[in-house]
Amino acid sequence: MFPIYKKELQSFFYTPFAYTITALFLLLFTYMISTKVADLESNIAIFSYTEVFYNVIIYFIFLIPLLTMRTFSDERKFGTEVLLMTSPVSVLKIVLGKFFANVTVFLFMIAGTVIFPYITSQYGNVVESQLICAYIGFFFWGTMFICVGMLISSMTESSIIAAVIGELIMFAFLFLDDFSRTGFISQYPKLQSVLMAFAAQPRFAYFSAGLIRLSDIVFFVSAIIVLLSWTYISIEKRRWKRG
Amino acid sequence: MITIENLTKYYGKNRAVNDISFTINDNEILGFLGPNGAGKSTTMNMITGYLPMSAGKVTINGIDISADPVKAKKDIGYLPEIPPLYPEMKVKEYLSFCAGLKRIPFGEKRRDEIDRVMELLSITDVKGKLIRNLSKGYKQRVGFAQALLGDPKFLILDEPTVGLDPNQVIEVRNIIRDLKKNHSVIFSSHILSEVSEVCDRVVIINKGDIRAIDTIENLESSLSTGLVLNIKVKGEKSTAASIIELTKGVKEMLDITDEGSGIFSFSVQLDGDADTIRGEIMAELLRNNVNILEIYTERPNLESVFIELINRPVQKHSLQELLDEMGGEAADEDDTTDDTKEEN
Structure with a gap:
């Protein structure tokens, strides 16, 4: 597993890829913060980091698929899948190696954001416990999206298609709770409760409000496990389907 | 020893490989010959555990590749038709990654092993280059080097000399011949002269059926007119x-x-x-x-034997039928029948 993890990290960090995507993320993050700070002029505005995080997760829809789109599709495109599959490494370890590499780059991305609360804490007060909760939620949310992206990448040979479909699915995920609250869905309370059970955004909201609830952790962890298992199954299935 | 029993592969409804069986003995170079689309690569992909088989069994030194893939794959070095290279990696980096995949311990041992294969395929001079900038011949040799890492007992090479210039072809053939001392090699090609020069035995397949398994001399004499x-x-x-x-x-x-x-x-x-x-x-x-x-x-050469074999209409669906037919046809060629029957 370690050689694959290392190789993936090399492909992110020996090329401008990880730095570019991190720079883009930080740019968007900074933009969000600066508009919030500018809003402070008006009387009704309240500035909170958790709110910033809450607003920033929409950017993940565009950034995470960029990170994950090549995970498996490029291996297939360049024929290097054969190398991995004929090495004495199990498919599960291949999936996990790539997963941890993607998560590492994601952590690298969000690590840069720590600088803003740090600066604020130098001149004022930051509610640290709430901030830590928000970061945990942020981490879970991003990791879950990474798993979605990896699953899609394992299904196609084209990284562009992987990115676009990944974005669509993440978009649907993000607005699932809004959708389930619409008047139309409210007519069917049972369907609504099912949809709400899958909605991840309200669970992220608890984290950003400073609450760590076991049910939310279980939700994200199980979503990650299920999506990784599907990725594993999808790779195996593709091999079998060829014949 | 690698044993292949009744290996069959369906792509949807198409049968790419049809119930083939043969063995690769220790210290033997086995040529795998057939026209394009004959099922050579599919068979090799199944032997190496990349593709699952629709039916049949492949055992590597007694280990079933479907039952214990990780253990079985340890003994195999595979060079697929398209060398599996990462274009954005440097040659040495790539080989180091492959060595890691093959669980060659980190440190001096790994470095020595990488130096050894680079030396063997004379790619030491490009070790710091990005793979994407290499010529086709170099890429092919880097892929070959990858297969040799860790000194696996069985080498499965899918058209290893494609894209090499004549000098390199001779070099690679010599390497393969040298490998025979400690390894078994399956070597696929559609270049007949190459196979007749290097291989001890050949398996000729077309459209997923085995047309013949024998030594080159026997094939030439048994099928000549x-x-x-x-x-x-x-x-x-x-x-x-x-x-x-x-x-x-x-x-x-x-x-x-x-x-x-x-x-x-x-x-x-x-x-x-x-x-x-x-x-x-x-x-x-x-x-x-x-x-x-x-x-x-x-003497009628292998070329004519090959063309005759692959163009012969086949009704047989099992190796036994094939052997029976060969037995009848070449009754005076005792070696031929003995040899092929042993394999069964």
């Missing part, structure tokens, strides 16, 4: 022709060419012992004052 004798004479055309035609053992006059100044070339197909027939013809021609300028027999 007889030797061809070429004679160039100076003298009376009709006398020479009638003498040659009437000699016992001459099956058929294939060709007569007039080369000018009373010189004629004849080629005839023989049926029987070539030396006796040649002697008789020579004696008779000399007795009739026909000068012999040139006389030689020609």
Whole structure:
């Protein structure tokens, strides 16, 4: 597993890829913060980091698929899948190696954001416990999206298609709770409760409000496990389907 | 030893490989010969555990590749048709990654092993280059180096000499020949001369069916339609022709060419012992004052055997049927039948 993890990290960090995507993320993050700070002029505005995080997760829809789109599709495109599959490494370890590499780059991305609360804490007060909760939620949310992206990448040979479909699915995920609250869905309370059970955004909201609830952790962890298992199954299935 | 039993592969409803069985013995180079689309790569992909088989079994040193893939794959080095390279990696980096995949311990041992394979395939001079910038021949050799890492007992090489220049082809062939000392090699190709030069035995397949498994010599002799004798004479055309035609053992006059100044070339197909027939013809021609300028027999080469084999219509669906047929056809070629039956 370690050689694959290392190789993936090399492909992110020996090329401008990880730095570019991190720079883009930080740019968007900074933009969000600066508009919030500018809003402070008006009387009704309240500035909170958790709110910033809450607003920033929409950017993940565009950034995470960029990170994950090549995970498996490029291996297939360049024929290097054969190398991995004929090495004495199990498919599960291949999936996990790539997963941890993607998560590492994601952590690298969000690590840069720590600088803003740090600066604020130098001149004022930051509610640290709430901030830590928000970061945990942020981490879970991003990791879950990474798993979605990896699953899609394992299904196609084209990284562009992987990115676009990944974005669509993440978009649907993000607005699932809004959708389930619409008047139309409210007519069917049972369907609504099912949809709400899958909605991840309200669970992220608890984290950003400073609450760590076991049910939310279980939700994200199980979503990650299920999506990784599907990725594993999808790779195996593709091999079998060829014949 | 690798044993392949009743291996079958369906792509949807298409049958790419049809119930094939053979073995690869230790320290043997086995040629895997067939036209494009014959099922060579599919078979190799199944042997190496990349593709699952629809039916059948592959065992590597007694370990079933489907049951314990990780353990079985440890003994295999595989060079697929398209070398599996990461274009954005440097050669040394790539080999180091592959060494990691093959669980060669980190540190000096890994470095030595990488240096060894780079030396063997003379790619040391490009070790710091990005793979994407290498020429096709180098890429092929980097892929080959990857297969050799960790000194696996079995090497499965899918068209290893494609894209190499003639010098490199000879080098790679020599490497493969050297590998025989400690390894078994399966080597696929559609280049016949290559196979006949390097391999101990060949498996010929077409459209997913095994057409023959044998040594090259046996194949040549068992499937040839007889030797061809070429004679160039100076003298009376009709006398020479009638003498040659009437000699016992001459099956058929294939060709007569007039080369000018009373010189004629004849080629005839023989049926029987070539030396006796040649002697008789020579004696008779000399007795009739026909000068012999040139006389030689020609062996039908592997190429013609190959073409004959792959074009032969096949109704057989099991190896046994194939063996039975070969047994009947080449009853006088005892080695042939013995050899192939052993494998069953």
